[in-house]
Amino acid sequence: MPPEASFPRDLILSRLASPVGEILIVTDEGEALRALDFHDYAPRMRRLLARGYGERETREGTAPRQVAEALERYFAGDLAALSGLAWRTNGTDFQREVWSALTTIPAGETLTYKGLAQRIGRPAAVRAVGLANGANPIALVAPCHRVIGADGGLTGYGGGLSRKAWLLAHEGAQFKAPHPAR
Structure with a gap:
């Protein structure tokens, strides 16, 4: 909780x-x-x-x-x-539920937005989970960088995709690396 x-x-x-x-x-x-x-x-x-x-x-x-x-x-x-670490965040009950669920994703593992929605018992709330994930005020502690796209690729991260890739690599997680900008 x-x-x-x-x-x-x-x-x-x-x-x-x-x-x-x-x-x-x-x-x-x-x-x-x-x-x-x-x-x-x-x-x-x-x-x-x-x-x-x-x-x-x-x-x-x-x-x-x-x-x-x-x-x-x-x-x-x-x-x-x-x-x-002790943390307290203000947000909607739903947001705080998502942020709390982020803390259950172990380092070195990833979860899709759909998987996160299922984890909180709201399998149809994939978009809402994505929005709550994007509004996470405590990066790293509620590790939103561990949430990836359904295809295993990196999707948005409030700290930038290159930082997300670095953090996941630091943790030993498997993911599809982003394509370099052309």
């Missing part, structure tokens, strides 16, 4: 270097993760934050130790390191 939705008092923005670019981390006053995205997708992250929490300011801060260390361990090869 997804964590309960709540409205934080403070939103703290921190940054962390990674092999796939600078990561933006938004936590609340209790150090629960509220958003995680990549620096080149900051406008997308801000839109998702505004949808979940209204137009609010974030203040600069330092990432909570457990969040920074989990991300560093993940990129160093401990693929289960992110699974214990």
Whole structure:
């Protein structure tokens, strides 16, 4: 079951270097993760934050130790390191159900949108699952990069397809590589 939705008092923005670019981390006053995205997708992250929490300011801060260390361990090869992080997201009950289901896809495995819809008991909701997946505010922790097309190919990813391919390769997952742009 997804964590309960709540409205934080403070939103703290921190940054962390990674092999796939600078990561933006938004936590609340209790150090629960509220958003995680990549620096080149900051406008997308801000839109998702505004949808979940209204137009609010974030203040600069330092990432909570457990969040920074989990991300560093993940990129160093401990693929289960992110699974214990505390997170709270606002969204519809359906979105939070999809985001929670994403956390059940093990590293090194992939699932199709249809498979994800079946996993939550809504086999006809493939498009709705895709939309919820695309609105996931906590990339990597709710690993939306592990959702692929029915043909095994990479489909959209809020952090870009090349980053999705890197993450899946890092985890040892099987997928069809995207064709280079012509």
